[in-house]
Amino acid sequence: MRIRGLILMLLVVLTLSGCSVTGEVENQAYVLVLGVDRVNGGELELTARVPQIGKGSGDSEESGGSYLTFSASGVDWPRALEALEQATPRPVNLSHIEMLVVSEDLAREVDFAALLNRIAETPHLYTTARFVVCEGRARVFLQELDTVIGTRLSSEIDAMLDHYAQRGYIPRSSLADACFAFNSIYGDGVAILGTVAEDTRAAVSLTDPGELSDEASPMKQRYGGAALFSEGRMVGTLGADRVMLLNLLRGEKSDLPFECEGRHYTLTPKGGAGKQVTHDNKQTILVVNQRFTTLDDICDEDKERLEAEIEQKLVEVIQACQSLSSDPFGFAEAAAARFSTVRSWLIFDWREHYKSADIRVNVDVG
Amino acid sequence: MKLSISTRAARAAMFVAVTVRLFLGLAVELPTTHNGAWISALIGALLAAPWVVCVRYGRSSGLVLIALTALDAASVLASITRSTGYLALDRALPWVLTVPVAAAALWSVWRNGDAIGYAASIGARLALLLLVIVGLLQARAFRPAWLAPVLGSGWPSILEGGVRAAGWIAVSSSTLAVADGDDSPLSRLIPLAGGALAAALLLLLSGMITPTRLGGGWLNRLDDLLCNGRAPLYTQLPMIVVWFAGLLHLLAAQCFACAALVQRTANLNGKWIGAAVVAAILMVSRLPALNEAALWIARWGFLAAAIPVAATALLGGGDRKCASGD
Numbered sequence: 001m002r003i004r005g006l007i008l009m010l011l012v013v014l015t016l017s018g019c020s021v022t023g024e025v026e027n028q029a030y031v032l033v034l035g036v037d038r039v040n041g042g043e044l045e046l047t048a049r050v051p052q053i054g055k056g057s058g059d060s061e062e063s064g065g066s067y068l069t070f071s072a073s074g075v076d077w078p079r080a081l082e083a084l085e086q087a088t089p090r091p092v093n094l095s096h097i098e099m100l101v102v103s104e105d106l107a108r109e110v111d112f113a114a115l116l117n118r119i120a121e122t123p124h125l126y127t128t129a130r131f132v133v134c135e136g137r138a139r140v141f142l143q144e145l146d147t148v149i150g151t152r153l154s155s156e157i158d159a160m161l162d163h164y165a166q167r168g169y170i171p172r173s174s175l176a177d178a179c180f181a182f183n184s185i186y187g188d189g190v191a192i193l194g195t196v197a198e199d200t201r202a203a204v205s206l207t208d209p210g211e212l213s214d215e216a217s218p219m220k221q222r223y224g225g226a227a228l229f230s231e232g233r234m235v236g237t238l239g240a241d242r243v244m245l246l247n248l249l250r251g252e253k254s255d256l257p258f259e260c261e262g263r264h265y266t267l268t269p270k271g272g273a274g275k276q277v278t279h280d281n282k283q284t285i286l287v288v289n290q291r292f293t294t295l296d297d298i299c300d301e302d303k304e305r306l307e308a309e310i311e312q313k314l315v316e317v318i319q320a321c322q323s324l325s326s327d328p329f330g331f332a333e334a335a336a337a338r339f340s341t342v343r344s345w346l347i348f349d350w351r352e353h354y355k356s357a358d359i360r361v362n363v364d365v366g
Numbered sequence: 367m368k369l370s371i372s373t374r375a376a377r378a379a380m381f382v383a384v385t386v387r388l389f390l391g392l393a394v395e396l397p398t399t400h401n402g403a404w405i406s407a408l409i410g411a412l413l414a415a416p417w418v419v420c421v422r423y424g425r426s427s428g429l430v431l432i433a434l435t436a437l438d439a440a441s442v443l444a445s446i447t448r449s450t451g452y453l454a455l456d457r458a459l460p461w462v463l464t465v466p467v468a469a470a471a472l473w474s475v476w477r478n479g480d481a482i483g484y485a486a487s488i489g490a491r492l493a494l495l496l497l498v499i500v501g502l503l504q505a506r507a508f509r510p511a512w513l514a515p516v517l518g519s520g521w522p523s524i525l526e527g528g529v530r531a532a533g534w535i536a537v538s539s540s541t542l543a544v545a546d547g548d549d550s551p552l553s554r555l556i557p558l559a560g561g562a563l564a565a566a567l568l569l570l571l572s573g574m575i576t577p578t579r580l581g582g583g584w585l586n587r588l589d590d591l592l593c594n595g596r597a598p599l600y601t602q603l604p605m606i607v608v609w610f611a612g613l614l615h616l617l618a619a620q621c622f623a624c625a626a627l628v629q630r631t632a633n634l635n636g637k638w639i640g641a642a643v644v645a646a647i648l649m650v651s652r653l654p655a656l657n658e659a660a661l662w663i664a665r666w667g668f669l670a671a672a673i674p675v676a677a678t679a680l681l682g683g684g685d686r687k688c689a690s691g692d
Contacts, residue, residue, distance in 0.1 A: 008473070123451075184577035186512070333511035341520040342400055342578060 029090040035101040035138030044080040045073040047139040077118045094125040098157045101138040113182040113232025120179045127176040133227035134194040168244030169224045182232040187327035193225035230326040245317045249329040260306045267292040277335035284357035291364045311361045367636035369626040375483020376545035377557040379619040382486040383538035384561030386612040399527040402518030404566035410531020411562030419551040427674035438537040439620035440650035441660040468648040474618035475640035486615045496604040508574040533667025544626035
């Protein structure tokens with residue numbers, strides 16, 4: 001009985017789906033970063049950065065680094081992907097994508113959400129990949145990646161973007177986040193904004209890509225700012241100086257460095273941003289109650305000035321997004337709580353109410 | 367070989383089967399109720415409670431249960447194939463993914479009912495431990511605000527989901543119909559209530575990890591479930607273990623119940639019946655028409671399962687006599 005059972009188990013093992021010869025790690029083209037552009041009057045161009053497994057670190061200028069770049073185009077996503085398979089000498093594997101880069105022109109197209117959904121639904125595509133919108137062509141953006149992709153499967157990209165998000169220069173945004181936001185009944189998604197600067201000094205500057213800095217960095221890419229979306233398409237941007245406030249309103253709990261009348265303060269958010277949506281005589285009101293603590297010495301007079309300054313900045317950020325009809329903050333979630341069914345929520349037409357809503361921000365620095 | 371299961375093992379198998387089937391049905395296959403899915407699960411349990419208390423083997427109810435359980439098992443097997451296809455490292459043919467699962471189910475049936483029931487009992491404890499760990503690790507990713515609007519698609523949809531849930535409960539509880547001995551109504555209702563509550567809790571948790579969406583395909587929903595792109599990657603492995611172990615327990619319980627019901631009708635060797643039943647389920651799981659059959663079960667399954675059981679109860683327990691050989 002035991003022997004028969006053992007034989008049966010061995011036979012079953014033969015049918016298991018393991019790694020075939022083409023499934024070996026060395027034989028796969030693991031795409032770490034995928035760029036998507038619109039070219040040739042409508043075709044989708046895919047650019048993939050693929051590591052050469054077995055080679056060393058990727059800084060060699062001569063060999064073009066240990067990363068290969070493949071590009072291919074097709075009339076739509078499946079055909080472009082098929083063309084990429086043909087252009088790549090090994091099976092294209094999308095399960096390790098760390099970053100999806102989309103050109104701004106493409107992100108602004110009316111049916112961009114449909115394309116992004118199509119991308120996210122690709123079997124084995126890793127949807128935790130960071131979602132970046134770049135000014136200019138994604139292909140050019142990807143070609144500048146050599147210096148930041150490490151020898152391990154792109155842990156450098158993760159570390160770099162985590163660092164920028166922690167500092168408040170970029171929002172935390174993944175492909176899954178964007179797709180959920182585009183398809184969900186709540187607010188709108190955001191993406192990380194990327195640029196290729198003219199030179200490495202310009203890349204260091206956070207507030208203005210044209211502004212040259214004395215600091216040095218080996219990379220030309222500049223990650224700073226957020227791409228804003230409304231109804232699944234990009235409608236505008238927020239500069240890196242405002243993303244910190246955007247992150248705060250989205251519930252991030254990172255420290256907020258703030259300058260008021262020449263003095264620098266480090267503010268620690270206490271709890272998440274208390275977002276509420278109320279209605280007064282048919283007028284929608286967006287309410288934010290945010291408390292901060294600080295270890296810096298601050299007198300009562302300065303405290304009031306600081307609170308007023310932060311309140312003003314928060315109102316400006318919300319107004320900027322309102323004017324674009326984009327709700328990346330999650331006010332919609334707070335508003336939806338008043339409705340019992342999805343249907344009644346959709347009939348309410350949140351976007352129209354949001355655009356003309358009043359804003360009340362209360363900041364308390366303790 | 368006689369296919370048998372003790373009442374205790376049947377209750378354990380039923381608890382896991384009900385939990386997994388409700389979650390699979392309401393969150394992945396037909397998530398039309400949106401945020402109201404957890405209410406549908408509880409309504410389904412209320413609707414199915416009399417059925418669960420009354421169900422016994424009988425010729426009329428047995429034949430209906432065999433057909434419904436086999437079809438639903440085929441549907442579950444097809445779901446497992448899609449899941450494994452999604453997660454497989456290599457591009458693999460559906461048969462290559464399906465046959466090992468069917469072989470595992472057959473092996474479980476051959477180990478008999480108690481092995482299936484007690485394995486489910488151990489599996490449930492391990493799953494609870496893993497889910498607590500996963501829940502703690504991705505606690506920051508949960509967003510309670512996404513549970514609004516609380517009624518999802520509204521009461522009509524919730525009630526429709528409740529009827530579907532009752533059908534899934536009926537086909538997942540058929541092990542009770544072949545359990546040895548008699549047990550009290552309360553001891554049958556406890557695993558039903560436990561399974562429905564566990565499914566409702568899982569549905570609430572999944573609602574907090576993915577927002578209500580009006581689009582999205584099957585793969586998207588599976589991706590939401592296993593690695594939703596928001597939670598840490600390291601929670602993916604325990605989620606996959608819980609997901610596949612749960613589906614395997616469900617499939618094994620359904621295959622066993624089906625085979626045991628056939629044996630009580632045809633009185634043949636359990637090994638041959640088990641092999642034939644699993645082979646039939648395997649074949650049906652690859653039929654293109656299965657999707658429509660699964661939809662039919664979702665819509666009418668409860669009614670189809672309830673009518674013969676109700677008729678038996680109303681006619682004075684005639685089917686119960688069948689069970690004792692009359």
